[in-house]
Amino acid sequence: MKKVLRYAEDLRTNDVQPESVDQVMSEIKEKLDEACSVIDAVAVQGVLHRNDAADCKEPWFCLRLFLFFYLLLCVVICFCS
Numbered sequence: 001m002k003k004v005l006r007y008a009e010d011l012r013t014n015d016v017q018p019e020s021v022d023q024v025m026s027e028i029k030e031k032l033d034e035a036c037s038v039i040d041a042v043a044v045q046g047v048l049h050r051n052d053a054a055d056c057k058e059p060w061f062c063l064r065l066f067l068f069f070y071l072l073l074c075v076v077i078c079f080c081s
Contacts, residue, residue, distance in 0.1 A: 032063075
């Protein structure tokens with residue numbers, strides 16, 4: 001999750017210059033999928049209860065949707081200016 005937030009901060013400060021929104025979403029999706037896989041593996045091992053694992057993952061999917069619409073809005077504003 002920290003990787004996604006760092007990437008979002010780099011986008012905000014223009015440290016990263018993506019070619020398209022699809023490129024941004026693919027990178028975010030890969031990082032979120034990796035984090036969810038780790039949470040699932042930990043839950044299967046019994047280190048984390050499955051309900052706690054679900055509670056951990058829920059905000060991340062909301063974050064993914066928020067970032068998508070935020071980036072889409074930023075791209076529209078940039079191209080319209």
